[in-house]
Amino acid sequence: MRIIIPLVLAAAMLSSCAQAPQSSESSPSGGFDKYDRNSDGYLSPAEAAHDKELAKRFKRFDENHDGKLSEKEFDSAKADQQKQYLADSAITTKVKTALLTTKGIPSFSISVETYEGHVQLSGQVENREQIAQAGKVAAEVSGVRSVRNDLRVK
Ligand SMILES: [Ca+2]
Numbered sequence: 001m002r003i004i005i006p007l008v009l010a011a012a013m014l015s016s017c018a019q020a021p022q023s024s025e026s027s028p029s030g031g032f033d034k035y036d037r038n039s040d041g042y043l044s045p046a047e048a049a050h051d052k053e054l055a056k057r058f059k060r061f062d063e064n065h066d067g068k069l070s071e072k073e074f075d076s077a078k079a080d081q082q083k084q085y086l087a088d089s090a091i092t093t094k095v096k097t098a099l100l101t102t103k104g105i106p107s108f109s110i111s112v113e114t115y116e117g118h119v120q121l122s123g124q125v126e127n128r129e130q131i132a133q134a135g136k137v138a139a140e141v142s143g144v145r146s147v148r149n150d151l152r153v154k
């Protein structure tokens with residue numbers, strides 16, 4: 001019994017460790033300590049580099065231009081990332097709805113992805129007219145900045 005209990009504990013710890021990255025990614029802000037590897041209270045460009053979204057926002061959110069992100073600057077960058085993610089999700093939903101409510105488009109065969117307002121359509125449809133029409137419908141949705149139409153005829 002003495003052996004079994006620590007094993008169960010170890011298994012529980014392992015499974016909670018495995019879940020940790022997932023839960024921290026879904027939180028809108030926070031996780032600063034995870035990024036601040038040398039624990040100096042700031043993020044250097046190198047520390048931010050492994051997170052593509054954070055690296056992209058580094059300069060814009062370094063408000064005092066000291067070449068590093070404070071926790072407050074980091075929180076602003078993460079909040080902006082979350083805002084962008086929600087805006088993109090809303091656009092994806094609107095495009096899907098527009099496709100669904102347009103007659104003659106096999107909307108269930110079309111997958112929609114949005115990144116910073118740029119929409120990508122992919123999947124297989126029956127003919128070239130459907131490809132053109134789906135692209136047109138997507139482009140007309142508000143908030144869409146561009147459409148990459150990767151639809152193919154079956
Ligand atoms: Ca640091």
Ligand SMILES: [Ca+2]
Nearest residue numbers: 062066068069
């Ligand atoms: Ca700064």
